[in-house]
Amino acid sequence: MTILPRIAALALLFAASVVPPALADEHTPNPPRQRWSFAGIFGHYDRAQLQRGFKVYRDVCQACHHLNIPFRTLSQPGGPQFSAAQVAALAAEYKVQDGPNDSGDMFERPARPADRIPWTFPNENAAASANGGKAPPSLQLMAKARGFERGFPWFIIDTLPGFVYQEHGPDYIHALMTGYQDAPAGVSVPEGGHYNKYFPGNIIAMPNPLSDGQVEFPKGPDGKPPVPETVDQYATDLAAFLMWAAEPNLEERKRTGFMVMIFLAVFAYGMYRAKKIVWSKVKAAGAHA
Numbered sequence: 001m002t003i004l005p006r007i008a009a010l011a012l013l014f015a016a017s018v019v020p021p022a023l024a025d026e027h028t029p030n031p032p033r034q035r036w037s038f039a040g041i042f043g044h045y046d047r048a049q050l051q052r053g054f055k056v057y058r059d060v061c062q063a064c065h066h067l068n069i070p071f072r073t074l075s076q077p078g079g080p081q082f083s084a085a086q087v088a089a090l091a092a093e094y095k096v097q098d099g100p101n102d103s104g105d106m107f108e109r110p111a112r113p114a115d116r117i118p119w120t121f122p123n124e125n126a127a128a129s130a131n132g133g134k135a136p137p138s139l140q141l142m143a144k145a146r147g148f149e150r151g152f153p154w155f156i157i158d159t160l161p162g163f164v165y166q167e168h169g170p171d172y173i174h175a176l177m178t179g180y181q182d183a184p185a186g187v188s189v190p191e192g193g194h195y196n197k198y199f200p201g202n203i204i205a206m207p208n209p210l211s212d213g214q215v216e217f218p219k220g221p222d223g224k225p226p227v228p229e230t231v232d233q234y235a236t237d238l239a240a241f242l243m244w245a246a247e248p249n250l251e252e253r254k255r256t257g258f259m260v261m262i263f264l265a266v267f268a269y270g271m272y273r274a275k276k277i278v279w280s281k282v283k284a285a286g287a288h289a
């Protein structure tokens with residue numbers, strides 16, 4: 001293959017990698033990009049932000065959605081890193097069903113850190129009937145489900161700074177939370193529906209969940225919360241928290257990707273040197289002949 005088709009093929013691959021996922025239709029603009037601490041090659045989660053995000057989830061979203069993760073993951077490294085005692089106290093506030101006991105009956109007990117965070121609804125049908133026929137989906141993988149997954153070798157290449165953008169999922173969640181507005185003239189919103197600029201099709205069954213000042217954040221040393229208690233901030237912290245829920249090992253993955261890149265660079269250089277040494281002898285022999 002000559003060099004031109006190769007360059008063309010590479011350019012095509014690159015173009016395919018940077019095209020945003022097909023979220024938007026003609027009425028739903030692409031979610032605006034936000035700044036995320038977990039973007040880029042040295043991306044990492046901001047612990048305080050994940051803790052605030054969890055608080056918003058717990059105070060607001062949990063009334064309808066579920067997350068399906070065990071409580072104890074909230075204290076694991078790489079996540080919000082609540083203390084084990086905080087997680088145990090948190091779990092004890094919830095009730096889960098257990099059993100059967102010796103007489104064959106199911107019973108309720110306070111949750112333990114190993115239990116999954118229970119859902120308000122006993123099942124999908126109950127959730128759907130309480131929400132106008134649409135069950136609120138699990139938010140565990142939402143930040144990824146509305147973004148896009150990329151396999152080998154892209155997950156290595158994606159760690160290169162500025163190369164490919166991976167944060168469409170959290171951008172979408174942030175946009176969805178801040179995208180409620182009055183329907184434009186001429187658009188009728190059916191009973192039980194709500195107009196959202198960024199929801200594909202614009203009519204969503206979820207009522208606007210957030211309003212300014214709704215969730216109290218822990219106060220800093222000066223007696224004020226370290227960040228504003230606004231919808232925009234709630235949406236940002238929530239999206240970061242949901243990103244962690246969907247990808248708890250992101251920090252480790254990025255570290256590994258970085259090490260792989262260094263290894264490949266050193267290896268390539270070594271091969272280049274080896275080639276030079278081997279072929280220099282061949283050439284020298286040729287010159288004498």
Ligand code: HEC
Pocket residue numbers: 056057060061062063064065131134135136137139142146173176203204205206207209210238
């Ligand atoms: C009153 C119940 C209720 C509350 C509270 C609520 N949701 Fe929802 N949510 C729903 C329902 C119902 C749907 C399904 C909407 C649909 O498909 O039209 C939904 C869908 C979603 C979706 C999926 C949108 C998509 O692209 O399919 C996301 C993301 C979401 N909710 C996030 C949140 C977050 C974050 C919170 C907390 C700030 C929250 N929700 C609070 C009921 C709720």
